[in-house]
Amino acid sequence: MKKLLILPMLLLGALATFGQAGVVDAHKQAMDKAKAGDLDKALSIIQTAEQSYPDNLSLLKDEAFINTWKKNYTQAIEVGKKLVANPDADEQCYQILGSAYRGASKYSEAERVYTEAVDKYPENSLLYAELGDALKQNNKLPQAKDAWEKGIEVGPSISSNYYFLSKFYADQKNPLWSVLYGEMFINFESFSGRTSEIRTLVTDQYAALFATPAVLQNYIDNGQGFEKAVATTFQQFQDMVTGGVTPESLYALRGQFIVNWFNSDNAKQYPFKLFDRQQQLLKLGIFEAYNQWLFASYNQSRFSNWGHMHDGLIKEFSKFQKSSMFKVPKGEYYAHN
Template identity: 25%
Template sequence: MRNTFKILVLTVLLSNLSLAQNNKEIALQKGNEAIKLMDNGKIEESIMLLEESQKLDPENFNYPYEIAYANYLKKDYKKAIEIAEKLQNYKEVSVQLYSLWGNSYDNLNNPKKAIEIYDSGIKKFPNKGLLYLEKGVVYELEKEYNKAIASYQKGISVDPKYPSNYYRIANLYLNSDDKVPGLIYGEIFLNLERTTDRSREMSKNLFDAYKNSIVFENREMKELNLCKQMSMTPTDKNLPLCLMFGKWFIYGLLHSKAEEFNLDTLSKVRQGFLKSYFEKDNKDYPNILFDYQDLMSKNNIFDAYNHYLFQMGAEDEFSSWFQKNETEYNKFVEWYTKNENSININERNFFHFIN
């Protein structure tokens, strides 16, 4: 009789386990279908399926999170916040929850509360760049640009391979009178995020920044306007970054004997800049981007890299160059697309601009 009881209990346990497994599998199927519906703009239908998934697998964080996200997509930010508040103590809570939660407050014109939520998330995820990005965007919208820059820089310092902080800070500087940090942040961004709409936009932004900063008159270089006005004292040992950059950029311009600005000119000037920088200033101004450029120069692909990098600012010029240099370009692509040749940026060598 006792053995019969044990068998009965075991049978019930196995039956319950099988039912739980089946419920989770069904929930997953419904959840996947819900995501497809959401991607196709069928938000309400998606929410219905996700709610069914949540009932079948109530401990799973993903289903209520996706419901919150669906409400965010349909601009029901209050509902998204209501759901997000209940999810913060889930074991599987993600950094994306705090992004969604804070963004919902920001969209309800409550930037102070949004920042508070991002900061709560940063305490849980201190090494993720996303929430520093979100804080920076809020500060930008509030026109608190110094705070935005500080947030993006902090995001870069803790998560130096996360591209979006570079993208935002680069555009801030490129739209200022102090373009050099924007040129550096923007180029690093392009080496972290390739072949996206944002990278194509940044390619053009960088080319235009160089083009608009160099003034030619009567086929001679007259001005270079990359730096804001700044002062120095006799005790300053090093030039500010912008002046160091401008010094060797002008040298590169003069050495190239350029008579006008174009894609070929820019590449030649950057080659001259790089040579002078490593001869004179790399120890006093270490820079991971210039190290990466030097690596390409040593592999004889820096000219092709320059044409690739800025092609969206001069598409016809790039096409003409490519027709004449296809072999060189293919050599660059073969090298550049190998994982081991990616820019080796980390928490010890990331670029940090100090005003």
């Protein structure tokens, strides 16, 4: 799978400050054309500007971006190599070259570029996300997992690491971490093209988590501190889903989980932003609407009917969802098996 974060990167270029007005004008004109779909004209504008400002880092970035967007990966790689060789090269230069290599399915080269990048910029979480994807494409799953986990540790508010790990842990039959990371991703990206995919995954992984009592018991017996605490708390209320893992039973179980978590020492010993968010939703009276939305894939028509019957709650939750930013502080990363 190729996840080339081209448009967000393109927009980042507009934030740079340049000494030459001609570079700024060329960048703006080219980006306007690119966003309108005229990539050939956008590339022509940049190449014309490069005649007056050769080796300008901003223009080289734009040239590589546009070529990658055009799927002209050979040219994008050639320009990307110039970028990382530039003495003023920054993190974005490595992302550009790595994205071009990934687009061309040259994952070994992408892995090499991203490895060099995280050595130079060890606090850049997005680089770890892209390194992990390259490693995955090279069939190096344990190393990919480690890269994504490191990305969460150093930059806990970058969503892509959670996205990749929620899917990885689902494949590895590790539903506890799949639901935790998956739900965190959904709170970072509530409206992206990836949201529906992970909402469905989280619904399925909750069913796997409560498939048999042995699943939670395994985390209690073999897990590390945080996951033991989470599994032990879930275990206290697992009888609530014996009749089926549905949006309604999960709403009841998860509500009891949060009340118990914050009435115990767990909340102080293991601060966790996702649980803070759930407690906030409970206090606001919109936790049920959130759960119905989160687990809508269980039965979409049933969710639609619930929404019609609880229109006020849905609107209140939707307003909160659109106005509230989810951000995770450093220091809430917990090692686990």
